[in-house]
Amino acid sequence: MERRRSKPVQNLPETIHSLIGLKSHLTSSWVKSVSNIAKNVSSSSEISSTSKDEDDSAFIRVQSIRDQLSTLTVQVNDQNKRRRQILNEFLDLKGNIRVFCRVKPLDSKNLRAPVASDTRNVFIKLTESKRKTYNFDRVFQPDSSQDDVFLEIEPVIKSVIDGYNACIFAYGQTGTGKTFTMEGLPESPGIVPRAIKGLFKQVEESNHKFVIKFSMLEIYMGNLRDLLVSQGTKPIGPIPPSLLIHTDAKGEIDIDNLVTHKVNDFDEVFKLYKLGCRNRATAFTNSNSASSRSHCMIRVSITCAGATERRRERNKIWLVDLGGSERVLKTKATGRRFDEGKAINLSLSALGDVINSLQRKNAHIPYRNSKLTQVLKDSLGKDSKTLMLVHIGRKEDDLCESICSLDFATRAKNVHLGQEESKEEQEKKEAVMMNLQKTMETIEKDRETTLKEIRYLNETLEKLSGKPHVTEEAEEVDLIREEIQVTPKLRRNKSRRASDVFCSFMRPTASSNRRLSGADFSPISSGPGSKSRRNSMAHVRSESVCLPMTKNVYDSLCDSSERSVSKSTCAMSQNRTDDAATVYSQDISECDIKLVVSEHKTEVQQTGQGSARKACSKIGIFEKNVNQKTEFSRINSWLRSQSENRICVLDKKPRRLNKDISLGRSSNGNKTLGDIEESKTEEAGIKHPLMLKDLSEMEYMCSAETEDQILSKYPNPSEEDNASLHHLPSFRYDGLSQHIDDAWFGVARSANREEQDSHASGLLLELKQPLPNSQRGLAFVEEVVPPLLRPQGIFVERGRGAHTFMQKLEALCYRTLVGVGLIDVSYGSDFFNGLTQ
Ligand SMILES: Nc1ncnc2c1ncn2[C@@H]1O[C@H](COP(=O)(O)OP(=O)(O)OP(=O)(O)O)[C@@H](O)[C@H]1O
Known part of the structure; x- marks a missing residue:
């Protein structure tokens, strides 16, 4: 367009000059040429003015889209902020530490069940005349589905996107369905897959860029073990018996050398999760053929720069499948089984103490009494959202364990019991919560519309200018992305995956892996891999x-x-x-x-x-x-x-x-x-x-x-x-x-x-x-x-x-x-x- 407009005009003086030079030869053809030139000049100036107008209008359009985008970004940020505030208010009213109970269905309908429940209470029939009632934030009855459970969890996932730390853990006797609730089955996925899917969905819908990282560890007999690193691939030098926990300057808890993988979608998380599960300690017990002998902990960390409406730039959610609480006398455990049971019970008791102290708002919270509470320190109570799902069975055989679990859970929600609300107060509170929920829904709808508009404008802008609208915040996130070094262990684990199907004596050692990778003779490797622990x-x-x-x-x-x-x-x-x-x-x-x-x-x-x-x-x-x-x-x-x-x-x-x-x-x-x-x-x-x-x-x-x-x-x-x-x-x-x-x-x-x-x-x-x-x-x-x-x-x-x-x-x-x-x-x-x- 530029060439079409400028070329005839540039040639005009030259042409006229040459024609003037030929004035001695003025002929009718000369006149014709001059008139042609004049015609050309007028038509080219017409073209030039039309294209200029087009350019100007495109420029103005791009500019106006950019302005609209900026306005919409401010608007959506504002909506995010309001949503966060309302959600937080809502969760505060519900309680930052909430305790749910899930009752496992009976294996056989013929069995006597001294346990009954409604949506808020669990009733235990101790004798013919004596009953005990336990009250919870929510009780999931035997016929409750995984959907029902997740519906209650969802607000917590949203608040994680809002920058709050959170912790969801499953507690209960061995075999009562903790792993079923957390992990679920392929046909009925549990909290972990749903929560992670939910997080990615929220991230996709958000106008911000997030960096999500995944880690998985277990606390086995008081030791922290990285589940994403098979011990066989760890450096075979002096292996530290346990990963170390430290508190950083901001008071946030971190675990030294814990493998943290940046994940981009659910599939990546799923693969890592499967890898972690393979490395987990389970064993046959009298109560469960594949009983968890450790606390399995998943940490999903979220980083989002420049989102001022978020509570903090980096936050995390812990998803914990606690080891089965059990009376070691009942399980007749001996040797290692006995020690495992003892270690699990001790840490569960420490967890109970911490939650109880938090509920009572005690000055001293005994975090240091177990590794479990040390790890969860910044994700329990206070500013964090904590959900405890207590699991009980209905069998008469399990009655003692069920009572122990229910007592534990009651202790965790002690404050609620101590300050029991009147019916009126409860109704008032519920009405407020309902209003908040409605407001939240309206805001979410508005937010969705705004986000749709943003997406549409971004696409138009990309078509017009050839590049998407990049905000300063997005650039900042890109910088964060560059900062985050994905540890080379993922690659190592991936490369080991095929071999992991072999029993461990058949699997290659670290050295043979290196040999196969052709890195045997490269003691000094360049690139990110060289920073590995190995x-x-x-x-x-x-x-x-x-x-x-x-x-x-x-x-x-x-x-x-x-x-x-x-x-x-x-x-x-x-x-x-x-x-x-x-x-x-x-x-x-x-x-x-x-x-x-x-x-x-x-x-x-x-x-x-x-x-x-x-x-x-x-x-x-x-x-x-x-x-x-x-x-x-x-x-x-x-x-x-x-x-x-x-x-x-x-x-x-x-x-x-x-x-x-x-x-x-x-x-x-x-x-x-x-x-x-x-x-x-x-x-x-x-x-x-x-x-x-x-x-x-x-x-x-x-x-x-x-x-x-x-x-x-x-x-x-x-x-x-x-x-x-x-x-x-x-x-x-x-x-x-x-x-x-x-x-x-x-x-x-x-x-x-x-x-x-x-x-x-x-x-x-x-x-x-x-x-x-x-x-x-x-x-x-x-x-x-x-x-x-x-x-x-x-x-x-x-x-x-x-x-x-x-x-x-x-x-x-x-x-x-x-x-x-x-x-x-x-x-x-x-x-x-x-x-x-
Ligand atoms: N609500 C439920 N509905 C259907 N099946 C269930 C439910 N809860 C548990 N189960 C089944 O009971 C069995 C034991 O459950 P699970 O392994 O989840 O127990 P657990 O509490 O994790 O045990 P452990 O502490 O020993 O690891 C599994 O086969 C599981 O599918």
């Missing part, structure tokens, strides 16, 4: 390469000492420490056999301490002259193809090897795997024929100190460690690990020689399946473990006296075989062939 604990990790190998090659290696091979252990077991069967599908520690390719014996020796240093020096023998570079990437791919065939089983207790042995230089900050990797481009596969000198040196080193002497210098673990070590059922072989779990570096020195030997037993390699106990020592000797690292097997099978002799004999045999060229221990041997092909 990386932050690099100082306790072993940077190592595991070289699985056949018996002969391994022995050759050890004896030839031409390659750097060191060994370390760390432990991983399935957490099946329960005397009954708590299905706790989390690995708590890790066991690997590692053969660490490192470069300098001397540095390894420096890292060790005391006896460990001696052990290192022995291992260091093997590390001599390993400056030659190996094709690590080939090792890696070779490992991938091989590792599936090997399972390592730790026989009762792992031998304690100082972590520095395997850490090599990484823990000291000397040489790390990264250094090794740097050198990988250098020549690979150099042949290093075995030197008889080395063999004799090795023999000397091996015989200089007996295994007994070495073992005696390893620190003994605590009794607790011993106990936990006994629980290790099996260990898997991963081929590669970068972690060492300090907890698993213990070997008990029992007074009983036989026990000591078997306890000190090191690592037993099996193919596919664990060997029977009777064969373990044998397998230890025969399969893969070098002489230095397999003492107990020899002790068991051949007796201690024979050990040194056997070692010497083996060394001598190798020396002879190598001398006559029958054994090739160089890179040409089958193992290294596998790597360098």
Whole structure:
């Protein structure tokens, strides 16, 4: 349009000038040309003025839409504010801590039911003549649907969008339907899915931008566990027993290192929720075949910048499925079940105390009495909205538990009981609430219309100007979005999802995950992933390469000492420490056999301490002259193809090897795997024929100190460690690990020689399946473990006296075989062939 208008006008003087230059040749054609030009000029100025008008009107329209949008935004913000105020008034009248009761339907209609209810009361028939009545904000009778329940919850969800903290929890005896209410079934979803869907719906409808984040944890036996991180993927350094709770400067409660995922829609939350549920502790009890043995807590955090009508910029809602309260005497629980029940009851009692103190407006609220109340501190009472759903059964058998639960709930709404309102007062209050509700409905309708208008204007504006109307507030939210770093754990969890379907001993360890992801040799990762907890604990990790190998090659290696091979252990077991069967599908520690390719014996020796240093020096023998570079990437791919065939089983207790042995230089900050990797481009596969000198040196080193002497210098673990070590059922072989779990570096020195030997037993390699106990020592000797690292097997099978002799004999045999060229221990041997092909 611009070109059409300006071109003829620009050419006009030029054209006239040229025509004037031709005045000597004035002809009729000249006149014609001039008149044509004049015509052109007039028509182009017409076009120009029309398009200018069009432009101007479009500009004015855009401007007016923008003005309208600004006015509507102010209007909708005002409506939001009014809605928030009215909703808050409404909830205040209802009570910021409200207690509902849900009565579970009877399994069979023939059963006698001493429990009856109406919409506000629960009646308990104690004897033929004695009844007790409990009064609640609302009672959901046995035939109440999930919809009925959610209808009462919805205002709380709205107030969460308004910036209030909230907490909804399900309380009650085991098997009374807490999980049913919170989670529901696919055909009748419970509070959690509905609340989250509701939140996203509200967010969609809002004129503001929200950032929603999801976390899930459980409080099991007083410990906070992150449910979005399977324990198996956690760093296998010193795992903190419980996540730590802290209060920030604003008095808000946060949990250190709790995984928090930004979620964009319900599907994302659902996936995370399922993942969390898989990691939850449940068990068979007398009352419920899949009883929750912990408090399961979901936190949905909401951030919305620039929404002045909201109570606060960041707020959260906790959705809590409490562990089942039960009389441990009735459940006849023993051992772990008993402890779990005790822990649940203690924290529930602390929760009751806190709610009671809040209701009474006491000066001191005993938050610190349990982890549960510490976590919920800023979401209970006061400015927050709290909903407690007490669950009871109707069975006569459960009467005692039902009364306990009802008493607990009554205590939570103590103030209401203490200041019972008259009927008149109640009616007045209800009338006010009704009015408020009507006003709220009108405001919501107006708000909806305003929002529709805003949406329409935004679309028109986008069509006219090609870009949507961006408010300052939206820009602010975008900044927040950028600020929020989604932890890389989601990716890790996602990548693990397929494997999570396996039982835990079949699942890959952290190290094998890394191997599969091809990140084995990237100790310093760039990008957001590098900030994960795993990386932050690099100082306790072993940077190592595991070289699985056949018996002969391994022995050759050890004896030839031409390659750097060191060994370390760390432990991983399935957490099946329960005397009954708590299905706790989390690995708590890790066991690997590692053969660490490192470069300098001397540095390894420096890292060790005391006896460990001696052990290192022995291992260091093997590390001599390993400056030659190996094709690590080939090792890696070779490992991938091989590792599936090997399972390592730790026989009762792992031998304690100082972590520095395997850490090599990484823990000291000397040489790390990264250094090794740097050198990988250098020549690979150099042949290093075995030197008889080395063999004799090795023999000397091996015989200089007996295994007994070495073992005696390893620190003994605590009794607790011993106990936990006994629980290790099996260990898997991963081929590669970068972690060492300090907890698993213990070997008990029992007074009983036989026990000591078997306890000190090191690592037993099996193919596919664990060997029977009777064969373990044998397998230890025969399969893969070098002489230095397999003492107990020899002790068991051949007796201690024979050990040194056997070692010497083996060394001598190798020396002879190598001398006559029958054994090739160089890179040409089958193992290294596998790597360098
Ligand atoms: N209102 C209800 N309507 C229909 N079925 C119900 C209802 N409440 C509970 N159930 C059923 O009862 C069984 C036990 O319920 P649920 O597992 O929810 O109990 P719970 O209180 O969470 O137990 P626990 O504390 O041991 O985890 C489930 O099969 C559930 O479907």
